[in-house]
Amino acid sequence: MRNHSIALLPGDGIGVDVIQEGKKVLEVASQLDGGFTISFESFDWGCEYYSKHGKMMPDDGLDQLKQFDSIYLGAVGFPGVPDHVSLWGLLLPIRRHFQQYINIRPVKLLRGIPSPLANRTQTDLDFIVIRENNEGEYSNIGGRMYEGTSQDMAIQASVFTRQGVEKVLRYAYQVAQKSGKRKRITAATKSNGITYTMPFWDEYIQKINAEFPDIETSIIHIDALCSFFVTKPDSFDVVVASNLFGDILTDLGAGIIGGMGIAPSANINPEKKFPSMFEPVHGSAPDIAGKGIANPIASIWCASMMLEHLGELDAAHAIMEAMQDVLEERKFVTPDLGGIASTEEVGNAICKRLYESMR
Structure with a gap:
């Protein structure tokens, strides 16, 4: 059975909230597909790490990440840490060291939005x-x-x-x-x-x-x-x-296509010599972090893009369909899309729909 190793970098602010939901969806998709497994390892690097250590990641951080098949990043940035410090200390070194010279951002209107x-x-x-x-x-x-x-x-x-x-x-x-x-x-x-x-x-x-x-x-x-x-x-x-x-x-x-809370992105090393990195386009939004109202759709869409890059096309497609089914029903959508559902409720609803479509 194929196994894909994924480095989790929740990062700062709502990055922690949305990566948690994306991880759940990936776990469900792999269990239901039956053809592959996923192993995760989480790293607490980001602005909080910077406040304690004076750097965004350890000196050997890139060496640690190199062993993984993919990197799943939440968001980077927090008040008190200048943007050029947070970006040049974590995100941009990953993109450049791992030769992720292609950035892909779909502009696709999802059903229900x-x-x-x-x-x-x-x-x-x-x-x-x-x-x-x-x-x-x-x-x-x-x-x-x-x-x-x-x-x-x-x-x-x-x-x-x-x-x-x-x-x-x-x-x-x-x-x-x-x-x-x-x-x-x-x-x-x-x-x-x-x-x-x-x-x-x-x-x-x-x-x-x-x-x-x-x-x-x-x-x-x-x-x-x-x-x-x-x-x-x-x-x-x-x-x-x-x-x-x-x-x-x-x-x-x-x-x-509806806002920053929806948009995904992929930083790709096409040759697969190094891991590619998948991240929502939105920022860390520290003002709403931990409140349970961040939209996890971009993060979950990134999870689908990651599986597609790893060759798991059926599971990637199933995530996209389940996500759009939930959006179209309008029962579980976050406040930025006019709903009242929490971040966790949206993630749970997409997992449930995956069970229904893939079992």
């Missing part, structure tokens, strides 16, 4: 954003000079490499080729205002496009593309973007 966009249905809102995850605008190159004086200045450099750009573009084209839908790539750019990196990006889009003549390709400026996410979301199949532009687009994507 109305879109804020008027008259838009599941058919209209069903595409994927693939974001370059390791370089681009989030490269850690730059610095401060003359800090605290009238000449205070900061410089931040973007880094676009041929290897990094080609890998994310080729991956996006391969996804579009297999999608069975529109077979269309939409690439975000800003080459009319950013002089070097964006024309470089555009150039490699054209080169990779030549390898996939069956894929229709559009290159659209990021400002216009944000508008089109709202006005014509039905025109997209696979959207590919640099690190910063992908980050912006995917938060907008979360908004048009």
Whole structure:
């Protein structure tokens, strides 16, 4: 029997609440499927760990995580710990050390959730954003000079490499080729205002496009593309973007499918040389942590994406169907979606539906 080892990093705030529900769903899915098992190990790394030890994880943290098949992260961030400390101390080192150069965020309207966009249905809102995850605008190159004086200045450099750009573009084209839908790539750019990196990006889009003549390709400026996410979301199949532009687009994507509490993401090492990491898009929301009102849907959707990545397609599909069945019934939904159910009640309802569909 196949066994998948998963490192649990609940992290901070509501990360603890939602990962608990996702873990329950994964356990039920594995028990009912019968073809695989899951072993978990939990790590208490995050901002609370930082407050005690002065670092977000131990010095050998990455070595500890390397042995696992997947990493399941809740959220990172807490008042008193600057965002650049929490992110650069845990999340970003994991993404980069494990070469998780692909970030996948589906923009898919689930059954039972109305879109804020008027008259838009599941058919209209069903595409994927693939974001370059390791370089681009989030490269850690730059610095401060003359800090605290009238000449205070900061410089931040973007880094676009041929290897990094080609890998994310080729991956996006391969996804579009297999999608069975529109077979269309939409690439975000800003080459009319950013002089070097964006024309470089555009150039490699054209080169990779030549390898996939069956894929229709559009290159659209990021400002216009944000508008089109709202006005014509039905025109997209696979959207590919640099690190910063992908980050912006995917938060907008979360908004048009119902909110941040729904949106999942995957940080993928396609070669499976290292573990991939799955995390909800939402933050740690410390103001509602422990109150039992956080929406676990994004975390549970991440669990489905994790199983799909691990090759457990039937269980991944069953989780998605059970989750949407519960949402559609409207009996167990959290306050952010207009309901009164608790985080735990939503998780339990999805587990129950899984039992009914898979036994």
